[in-house]
Amino acid sequence: MGVRPLTEDIFQVGSIDWDRTLFDELIPLPDGTSYNAYVVTDERCALMDTVDPTKTHELLANLTELDAEIEYIIAHHAEQDHSGSIPAVLDIYPEATVVTNPKCKTLLMEMLHIPEDTFMTVGDGDTLSLGEKTLEFIYAPWVHWPETMFTYVKEEQVLFTCDFLGSHLATSQLFVEDMEEVYNPAKRYYAEIMMPFRTSIRSHLEKLDSMEITIIAPSHGPVYDTPSPITDAYKEWVSDAVKNEVVLPFVSMHGSTRDMVDYFIDALMRRDITVKPFNLTTADIGELAMSLVDAATVVIASPTVLTGPHPRAVYAAYLVNALRPKCRFASVIGSFGWGGKMVEMLTQSMQNLHVEFLEPVLVKGHPTEKEFKMLDILADQIYKKHKDITI
Ligand SMILES: Cc1cc2nc3c(=O)[nH]c(=O)nc-3n(C[C@H](O)[C@H](O)[C@H](O)COP(=O)(O)O)c2cc1C
Ligand SMILES: [Fe+2]
Numbered sequence: 001m002g003v004r005p006l007t008e009d010i011f012q013v014g015s016i017d018w019d020r021t022l023f024d025e026l027i028p029l030p031d032g033t034s035y036n037a038y039v040v041t042d043e044r045c046a047l048m049d050t051v052d053p054t055k056t057h058e059l060l061a062n063l064t065e066l067d068a069e070i071e072y073i074i075a076h077h078a079e080q081d082h083s084g085s086i087p088a089v090l091d092i093y094p095e096a097t098v099v100t101n102p103k104c105k106t107l108l109m110e111m112l113h114i115p116e117d118t119f120m121t122v123g124d125g126d127t128l129s130l131g132e133k134t135l136e137f138i139y140a141p142w143v144h145w146p147e148t149m150f151t152y153v154k155e156e157q158v159l160f161t162c163d164f165l166g167s168h169l170a171t172s173q174l175f176v177e178d179m180e181e182v183y184n185p186a187k188r189y190y191a192e193i194m195m196p197f198r199t200s201i202r203s204h205l206e207k208l209d210s211m212e213i214t215i216i217a218p219s220h221g222p223v224y225d226t227p228s229p230i231t232d233a234y235k236e237w238v239s240d241a242v243k244n245e246v247v248l249p250f251v252s253m254h255g256s257t258r259d260m261v262d263y264f265i266d267a268l269m270r271r272d273i274t275v276k277p278f279n280l281t282t283a284d285i286g287e288l289a290m291s292l293v294d295a296a297t298v299v300i301a302s303p304t305v306l307t308g309p310h311p312r313a314v315y316a317a318y319l320v321n322a323l324r325p326k327c328r329f330a331s332v333i334g335s336f337g338w339g340g341k342m343v344e345m346l347t348q349s350m351q352n353l354h355v356e357f358l359e360p361v362l363v364k365g366h367p368t369e370k371e372f373k374m375l376d377i378l379a380d381q382i383y384k385k386h387k388d389i390t391i
């Protein structure tokens, strides 16, 4: 992918990864991704982040094409998909200085073994003149690592946000042309990467509100030349508002839990509650994470296996707990044969959630009419709880 101008003096020199299907060996990427890197040209030129090490050759080819002498490499984040090509860039521009905050410097030295004398550290609000243009560094910790920061080019009102506000989306479009195309990839990205840091994100969004921003240039996905569609979407996702929705991850070996799940789906639908079931043997965990962004309630359904939950249910509960969604209510349903601690173990593994746990429904063997009634009672409970919070 060649060099693409963002403005007269700012260029995208990153790489589009059309083929990547998995990130962090965990997150499915149905739409590929991109590793954006930018050069701000001036009397002195600055490179904003680099690319994943698998794409170093593309970044280097773009830098050769642009033919700009890089004096500064601004590192917003130490994760390797953005920092991994810094050593290769330093090989070509040995006089270049890596500009970052002290935390990021330490991580870069530890993770990529970049020599200490290559760095210049900056504080929150510090500026660096490139000649005509000024870079202002803004600390923005915990989106999604402790060292993350942004850079603002004052004269052009361009904000480089690295992972923040980004999307895993491979597209030939430099700028977002239709927010509908980006909304879901951005929400998926938020759900998987940013959701655990809702509180930090809120304060970063407030900071952005007080700034004059024309372009937001993240390090994944297309660039926003109107910031409000993405900042408004983020404001909704980080708000405390939840929707009249139940997320229902389930697994069943011999159909008992499955019959409970089918009945429960119907029971919720009859009460006008949106339900999002995920069969954990095939579910895309990105879809599951996205559904957790808005839902008021999560119910995990599992049989009992070797005294505990089915391992796939353990995985789902672990993930829900780690992503810390804003849901308010949770419960567990499922089946057992002779005994175990399935419900206790699942409940225990979701302690990060600030939820009220509703009475679980546990059935010996295959559910009977009496037990289907218990699922109706749980559905009634959820209906009432949702009404109580006016959703
Ligand atoms: C591999 C395996 C291990 C099991 N371990 C337990 C157990 O430790 N405790 C228990 O009460 N039931 C155990 N069961 C029985 C199941 O929990 C029971 O058959 C349940 O109804 C299955 O639900 P399902 O039809 O949704 O798969 C086990 C079943 C299997 C297949
Ligand atoms: Fe990252």
Ligand SMILES: [Fe+2]
Residues within 6 Å of the ligand: 079, 081, 082, 163, 219, 220
């Ligand atoms: Fe990233």
